[in-house]
Amino acid sequence: MLNTMLLSTKITLAAAALLPSAAGPAQDAGQDAAPTRSHTVHAETLYTSAGDSIRNALIVVDDGKIAAVSPGVEATRDAIRAKVVTAGMIDASARINVGLRSVEQGSEITPEVESRFGIDPFDARWARLARSGVTTAFVAPLNQNCIGGFGTVVKTAGGADLVGRTVESARMICGAIGSQPSQRNSPAFGRPSGLYNRRPTTRMGVEWEWRQSFFDAGQTPAEDANERTRTLQDALAGRVGVFVQAWATQDIRTAVFLKEELMREGFGELQLVVDCAAEAWREIDMLKRTGTAVVLPPLPSQGRTRDSALMPLDTAHRLVEAGVDVCLSAHAGDNPGARLDVQAGFAMRGGLDRAQALRAVTAVPARVLGIADRVGTVEVGKDADLVLWNGEPFEITSRPVGVLVGGELVVDPRD
């Protein structure tokens, strides 16, 4: 392992000599060029999210990728040192969209719409998220439609060009089951007008829209399918995932029952992820049976969240113990100052051990979002998304003091 590392370092240096763009950290001081994406990081403890922790690990980052991870090595002179290093955190429900303008409300079923149009790369919340150690985020359209459109996975830093920041992921259409999609569809008083004169105005209506659209899509011949229908057919065929917001038990059940009903009818099998699954703990068997992954909302102050769903402290713990894929989220887009590491800490308060909590904000969301080939663990070949901590991760007495996104040092612990 040590030899491999030395070799890699040599290669790095050789590359640096050949390519001016890959200048090593020592040479780039004072230059105004693009930030370097090559660094060496030394961790007293490295939690890789892919196995045991490593003591005294040296991580070589070359041009945005992890080139080598070597255990039991002293820090090199130019290494950035940290007490603990983990993979960059992934928030599977970051909610940093442009609000109402992120969802097309001309129809309640708009699966073909791309949420990336509803993302503002200049939003200050991105930098905040990056500073808090979240390096990758999943952004869905606002939950105003039954099916709102494709979600987007983006890095939290890396410039104005959203295309460059987008991570190719599993394609997932995002929607909501519950009270949200029906909320603004009836006028406060008087007769409905404009596009608000529409279904649904109730939970039943929301469910009906979901079922109707999938049944229609399932029965439409491929040659007659428009973009919308094709997208739904892709979801039935499992080529496109379905990311459903459902807080309360009844809504989680609706989502799972819909999946099972569509299977029974022979239309196909939806790849389901339940977002905001506050009451998932009440339906663990159902989630296990259908292989449904969940994204948990931030822990509420008094137990109750949206739709009066009760989310106890041990929610994550119980689901993880039962073998359900659990991702944590902080909804940082909704609440400035919300931190994913604090959510992981509360999940530990509810019974998760540190390794489980770490996986719930790194490796598991990476797998659920279909980006595990690039992020989620500290392994050679992965994107150099790293968080440098000044103590044990998720303790409130610790915080991210350094952050690398794609090898770029977004927060420098030496500052």
Place this chain on the structure above:
Amino acid sequence: MNSTLHPMRAGVLLGAVLLSGSALAAPQVSKTAIKAGTVMTLDGDPIENGVIVIEGGRVKAVGAAADIEIPWDATVIDQPDLVAFPGYVEAHVARGIDRANETLDVAPFLDVRDSIDPVNFYFEEALRNGLVAINVSQGVDTVIAGQSRVVQPFGMMVEDMTIKPKSGITMSAAPRRGKTRAIQAQLLRGAFDDLERYLREMVQRRKDGDDFDRREALYQGREIEGEDAEGRALQSEAWSIEGFELVPRGEVDEKRAPLLAVIENRMTAFVYCGSPMDVHTALRVADDNGFTKSTVLYLDASCWKAAERVKSAGVSVILSPSLTHVDRDPITGEEIETFVPKVYHDAGVPFALASTSDAQRSLWFQAAQCVANGVPRAAALAAVTSTPASILGLEERFGAIRPGSDGSVVLLSGDPLSVTSVVQHVVLAGEHVYDRAKDVRVKLLLDGTRPPGTSADEPEEEPYEGDGDDGTDDDEDEGENG
């Protein structure tokens, strides 16, 4: 006093705590001994296998098990796996009362004694979070609000709960909702000008032989005898009112007396500042009226910019719950974050922390954040124990476990600042008042179930913040201005 109990609430509270009967009918000299795996006295090094002996509500002895003799008749709480801790002190909070703010601009004659609701959910929550002394005050949307009171989060009557009545008066240099800074500053200054005018007129009336003030006092139902019948010269560092010693103290209008106590440094002034400029207003008013030495500033996060001014005034501060201040560079739009407690720590200003309204982020959370951001652990712990205790004038009783201090001990499952530690037991003045294993509501919050036959009365749901978000942000996410 309104002490109507919700039958349900009361039931929960009683069900949630242990030994409530003995708390209501205390024996002559109760003796309690706590054996804990670790005793963090905050008055020296932690003691492994420590023992705390509490007699008559006060700590009699604390030390290693080998050195301390446990009285034969003491109730023993034996928790070899737990950590004993002095408990947290909340220096200023406008909760546990019906309504935080008064419509009157200047109302120093009010007392939160009349507002405190002993069965308010807040106290239950405070107990669960290990708070042992809470300075309940009116809110800061005021010019001069009523008098605060230090209470323990347990008891069926305000009198049972009270640790220290009339612990201070809350004022604000930040504008009330809908008002300007100019009018706020004018009203604050004006209240003291009014007091001075009133006192001078009193002296004049006395000299003129007018017994108006005496009649008023009797009309208000006050007996004027003993000390009240005597006059004393004004004990002010800033004012002089010639002939004030002629006026019997008991004749001072009860609506004016609290502010008189402030300028004579007999009453703490908690002055809220919403921005750095308010700090100057607050300190100028205190200085002009001679009560700087009994002033405590309650500061919004943005006030860190006035830290030097605060330091030179030599006052203590209470930091509002939001600990990180965010500034935006006007040109680049980049955010600049400042971790506020670190600024005061580095400046050497004594600071106390305040809880957020989120039950999950009580004082332990606030102190832990300080450690994460470079404040030494001892200083972070002091900010939630000894510093607030001394701000409230209770440094002998709270903030450390030592002989003579109040027998208030919190037993935690681990280190107080660890994210996985929870409060298992609370002992207040020697009475074992909280046992997590019997906390109905914690059971619900912990795993979503309720013990059979119980009904947890849930608090009013706070509206969920989020969705429909437009990207704008305000930084007062957790600010207490209620």
Place this chain on the structure above:
Amino acid sequence: MLTPLLLEPALVLAGALGGPPPAAPETLALRAAHVHVGDGTVLEDTVVVLEGGKIARVGGDAPSGVRVIEVDGHLSPGLIALRDGTGAGSERTESTRKLTPTVDLARAFDPEHPDWARLVREGITTVVLTPGSSRVAGGVGAIVSPALGEVVKPGALVCLGASSRSLSTNEEPTSYAGLYAHLGRAFSEAADGSPLARAKAGSLPVMMEVVERSEAMLAVEFAKEHGLVGALVGLRRADGAVEAIAASGLGVVFEPAGVGASRTTLMSARLLHEAGVPIAFTADAESRGAAALRMAAAAYVRAGLGSEAALQAMTHGAAEIAGVSGSHGTIAAGKVAELVVWSGAPTDLTSRVLHVFAGGEHVYDAQAHGGQEAR
């Protein structure tokens, strides 16, 4: 700098009449102390010869037998206002439809509208009439001459709305995704030879309204995908997006900004100019008054944009964006004879417009009109 002009009385009288223009404009020469070409250069003591409504020559001696007007001040090209709706009122916005890409703004041009004279008095000789900002594809902009009352070029620009102004709460689109879905569909379904098809072929410039940087990034991406040329209109700030905009080849048209405007907006014009991005300003005279164009330029100059660059933005830069730089925007041989005589530097707010020539005609004379109507 306010040296009075030496003008022959006959010319003043000829130009003073509001009647129909003479059949063929007189050939004449102007000799000016400072000629602001419009491309950033300034020529000193130079002769400009006007013939047949065009600029025949710049430099050299005045031809013999031609009347020479001595300009003891500054000469600049006529100013070009991108985006304006003077005189059209609500006629410029087809409010029941978000997409009416083939609608021609030339039909909304009222040549007799009295307000045009105000623009001429401010030295504006060319205007791009555009649909209202609330549309997604509101029509094709027309280039008109307010002084001559003529449509210079109908169907000159495709006007697209890609800002939040084009999103509604009660009709489609309500989202950016929906907006681009509509636009994408309109482009892909555009019939051959239609404005959108020509825009896609790069032969017709577009003006895409955007306000926020995120909107600009989406517009840049869309333009790249569809091979569009033209400009972004209404962008408030460009910091952080300069590189992407420069790479797109699109210009940027800023809205009138007072001196109190956000510094980031004002700085953005300079950043873009330095990155080689053509910049220009809208006039919006119908709502902001005719002076807004030059006021805006002054505000940007105050924030560090060079005064010649600001003038360039109002002349050559605007002409480039409008796709008429072959005929408009500079004082050069072969261009239309649209000139303004100023009492001082054109971007100096204390300077006054003394004379305006349009199509070779002397259409405005400050002395003769005493500040009243032109034409």
